[in-house]
Amino acid sequence: xxxxxxxxxxxxxxxxxxxxxxxxxxxxxxxxxxxxxxxxxxxxxxxxxxxxxxxxxxxxxxxxxxxxxxxxxxxxxxxxxxxxxxxxxxxxxxxxxxxxxxxxxxxxxxxxxxxxxxxxxxxxxxxxxxxxxxxxxxxxxxxxxxxxxxxxxxxxxxxxxxxxxxxxxxxxxxxxxxxxxxxxxxxxxxxxxxxxxxxxxxxxxxxxxxxxxxxxxxxxxxxxxxxxxxxxxxxxxxxxxxxxxxxxxxxxxxxxxxxxxxxxxxxxxxxxxxxxxxxxxxxxxxxxxxxxxxxxxxxxxxxxxxxxxxxxxxxxxxxxxxxxxxxxxxxxxxxxxxxxxxxxxxxxxxxxxxxxxxxxxxxxxxxx
Amino acid sequence: xxxxxxxxxxxxxxxxxxxxxxxxxxxxxxxxxxxxxxxxxxxxxxxxxxxxxxxxxxxxxxxxxxxxxxxxxxxxxxxxxxxxxxxxxxxxxxxxxxxxxxxxxxxxxxxxxxxxxxxxxxxxxxxxxxxxxxxxxxxxxxxxxxxxxxxxxxxxxxxxxxxxxxxxxxxxxxxxxxxxxxxxxxxxxxxxxxxxxxxxxxxxxxxxxxxxxxxxxxxxxxxxxxxxxxxxxxxxxxxxxxxxxxxxxxxxxxxxxxxxxxxxxxxxxxxxxxxxxxxxxxxxxxxxxxxxxxxxxxxxxxxxxxxxxxxxxxxxxxxxxxxxxxxxxxxxxxxxxxxxxxxxxxxxxxxxxxxxxxxxxxxxxxxx
Numbered sequence: 001x002x003x004x005x006x007x008x009x010x011x012x013x014x015x016x017x018x019x020x021x022x023x024x025x026x027x028x029x030x031x032x033x034x035x036x037x038x039x040x041x042x043x044x045x046x047x048x049x050x051x052x053x054x055x056x057x058x059x060x061x062x063x064x065x066x067x068x069x070x071x072x073x074x075x076x077x078x079x080x081x082x083x084x085x086x087x088x089x090x091x092x093x094x095x096x097x098x099x100x101x102x103x104x105x106x107x108x109x110x111x112x113x114x115x116x117x118x119x120x121x122x123x124x125x126x127x128x129x130x131x132x133x134x135x136x137x138x139x140x141x142x143x144x145x146x147x148x149x150x151x152x153x154x155x156x157x158x159x160x161x162x163x164x165x166x167x168x169x170x171x172x173x174x175x176x177x178x179x180x181x182x183x184x185x186x187x188x189x190x191x192x193x194x195x196x197x198x199x200x201x202x203x204x205x206x207x208x209x210x211x212x213x214x215x216x217x218x219x220x221x222x223x224x225x226x227x228x229x230x231x232x233x234x235x236x237x238x239x240x241x242x243x244x245x246x247x248x249x250x251x252x253x254x255x256x257x258x259x260x261x262x263x264x265x266x267x268x269x270x271x272x273x274x275x276x277x278x279x280x281x282x283x284x285x286x287x288x289x290x291x292x293x294x295x296x297x298x299x300x301x302x303x304x305x306x307x308x309x310x311x312x313x314x315x316x317x318x319x320x321x322x323x324x325x326x327x328x329x330x331x332x333x334x335x336x337x338x339x340x341x342x343x344x345x346x347x348x349x350x351x352x353x354x355x356x357x358x359x360x361x362x363x364x365x366x367x368x
Numbered sequence: 369x370x371x372x373x374x375x376x377x378x379x380x381x382x383x384x385x386x387x388x389x390x391x392x393x394x395x396x397x398x399x400x401x402x403x404x405x406x407x408x409x410x411x412x413x414x415x416x417x418x419x420x421x422x423x424x425x426x427x428x429x430x431x432x433x434x435x436x437x438x439x440x441x442x443x444x445x446x447x448x449x450x451x452x453x454x455x456x457x458x459x460x461x462x463x464x465x466x467x468x469x470x471x472x473x474x475x476x477x478x479x480x481x482x483x484x485x486x487x488x489x490x491x492x493x494x495x496x497x498x499x500x501x502x503x504x505x506x507x508x509x510x511x512x513x514x515x516x517x518x519x520x521x522x523x524x525x526x527x528x529x530x531x532x533x534x535x536x537x538x539x540x541x542x543x544x545x546x547x548x549x550x551x552x553x554x555x556x557x558x559x560x561x562x563x564x565x566x567x568x569x570x571x572x573x574x575x576x577x578x579x580x581x582x583x584x585x586x587x588x589x590x591x592x593x594x595x596x597x598x599x600x601x602x603x604x605x606x607x608x609x610x611x612x613x614x615x616x617x618x619x620x621x622x623x624x625x626x627x628x629x630x631x632x633x634x635x636x637x638x639x640x641x642x643x644x645x646x647x648x649x650x651x652x653x654x655x656x657x658x659x660x661x662x663x664x665x666x667x668x669x670x671x672x673x674x675x676x677x678x679x680x681x682x683x684x685x686x687x688x689x690x691x692x693x694x695x696x697x698x699x700x701x702x703x704x705x706x707x708x709x710x711x712x713x714x715x716x717x718x719x720x721x722x723x724x725x726x727x728x729x730x731x732x733x734x735x736x
Binding site: 145146147159162194196197204230231232233234235236244246247248250251252253254255256257258259260261262263265266267269270271273274276277279280281282283284286287288290291294 | 513514515527530562564565572598599600601602603604612614615616618619620621622623624625626627628629630631633634635637638639641642644645647648649650651652654655656658659662
């Protein structure tokens with residue numbers, strides 16, 4: 001599995017992304033179509049593709065943009081959506097997911113992309129890649145649609161860990177801003193800490209503490225801290241990065257998906273209601289499709305595991321080839337920017353800041 | 369303030385609702401229009417209306433359906449949206465909100481309706497009406513749009529208290545099912561406990577404990593327990609009542625409002641995009657209005673404070689007269705059914721069940 005590149009020249013001067021070809025709802029053909037699309041658009045990208053060779057070879061052979069830029073790494077087994085993470089950890093050594101992470105672990109690639117089982121991917125990632133020095137809890141950063149110029153907001157933790165104390169939340173702020181800078185080019189991200197609105201309730205002790213800790217790190221880490229925000233600000237415009245624990249974040253994420261789904265359903269019903277409304281739906285077809293793309297959770301692709309030695313991009317299980325290609329693009333941006341190293345440096349310097357109680361620090365000059 | 373009904377015959381054989389006329393975004397004229405609408409539809413309803421007499425008298429005089437069915441109770445002061453709850457508690461004796469609760473406290477009315485400051489209303493309600501015997505934490509029950517036959521789901525706690533242990537969550541299940549039965553006529557509500565999806569995360573200790581406690585009370589309290597549910601089930605169809613702590617509930621509620629708001633905005637943009645889509649929006653106008661009504665948070669009116677000696681219906685601050693009238697209708701249903709007494713009996717019997725570890729109990733035969 002770790003035999004390097006002797007069978008291909010996939011890596012020649014290019015940024016290599018490790019791809020788990022299996023485990024998505026739409027199968028490996030969709031994944032291969034997605035990476036072929038990326039290869040056509042970006043000449044600086046190459047792939048190590050993990051899965052059963054007999055399945056993948058014919059798919060890759062059909063795509064001429066992948067010629068010489070995609071090495072297949074044989075893995076017989078597949079992590080299924082219903083597999084328990086602990087089961088995969090014990091028995092998953094022959095899976096494409098395990099193999100894909102192995103390429104990051106041994107340094108062949110800096111980023112891994114998978115459409116598979118989120119829980120298994122998170123657990124395998126933490127165990128195989130290990131946490132970055134100084135990180136207490138890795139987190140999943142997810143995207144919300146918004147009317148901010150970049151058209152989305154970043155929220156973390158989206159469900160990596162149900163617990164988070166004040167220090168974890170402060171680290172999430174640092175990881176989130178690093179991700180916003182390196183993945184999306186936001187120079188000075190605005191960070192908010194998720195809370196409830198009513199005065200009386202702002203008393204949750206760890207949130208007050210996290211508020212002060214994040215505020216103390218804002219200037220040094222070059223982000224703007226907007227303070228407490230509410231659920232409605234997740235898809236709002238008051239900030240770019242929203243920090244919360246993985247329990248609250250996961251509930252909010254799925255609530256948003258649920259409401260978007262219900263509205264889509266009701267919208268379809270509304271347009272079926274009368275002959276006039278049916279005609280209207282034909283006339284508005286293109287506009288409505290565009291709207292659907294903005295709010296479709298499959299498009300808000302690229303949940304990213306932060307805080308590990310290496311970056312793992314979790315594409316939505318139901319991602320189509322456009323979705324896979326979007327995840328690959330994000331993976332490429334992060335790999336190019338040396339994101340993991342910069343994030344590690346940020347966290348190390350903030351941890352010091354916290355321990356020393358200092359309010360400034362000689363900056364290491366990077367843009368993590 | 370507690371001078372009774374000697375100046376009017378508002379209460380003659382009718383169910384009396386205490387109304388805080390002030391503090392809503394649209395002012396007392398909207399509130400009076402709302403209760404006049406209710407009075408026209410329902411001959412068995414009467415009101416005690418709280419606020420400055422000089423403001424309210426001309427408004428009431430204009431509505432002939434209110435003649436002889438609406439007593440005005442003078443209160444000089446108004447709770448503003450930005451007032452801190454603790455400030456109102458110390459200094460709010462002359463406010464219409466305080467006066468409106470007083471009518472429930474002294475037994476003139478069984479339900480109070482207010483469009484005012486939620487935090488202040490909750491705090492005043494708890495302090496002035498006091499908790500029902502055996503209730504640890506009162507809760508706010510809110511409505512979500514859904515495709516269930518009743519067209520919405522009930523969630524509690526929507527933000528009454530950021531904490532909730534296993535026993536509180538079990539009481540929320542009892543209060544929520546009582547509310548569903550008496551307010552909306554659901555004979556055997558399905559109850560879900562909000563959690564995150566991934567296997568690994570189902571370990572939050574108080575949620576496991578709450579799961580078992582709710583399950584143990586299901587048969588005796590005549591509801592169906594569907595177990596853990598996710599954020600997407602809040603507007604879904606797998607259950608009718610969703611139980612969670614007030615922190616998570618409030619974040620979810622505001623997230624849902626935020627996503628619905630963003631989609632409305634994007635929908636308007638989509639329809640402005642081209643001449644064809646503008647024409648489509650004209651043709652689909654009626655259908656889209658209907659959709660908007662379904663998802664507009666101002667329509668999902670009637671957040672209800674449960675667990676107090678008396679029921680308090682919190683109408684949305686931005687409620688129009690239709691919204692006020694919907695809140696009054698809900699208040700009437702709850703007052704008619706003797707909801708508070710039934711809820712108290714349920715809680716008392718469940719608390720015993722919990723203490724004795726028994727799994728059955730001679731039923732008191734009511735439908736709380």
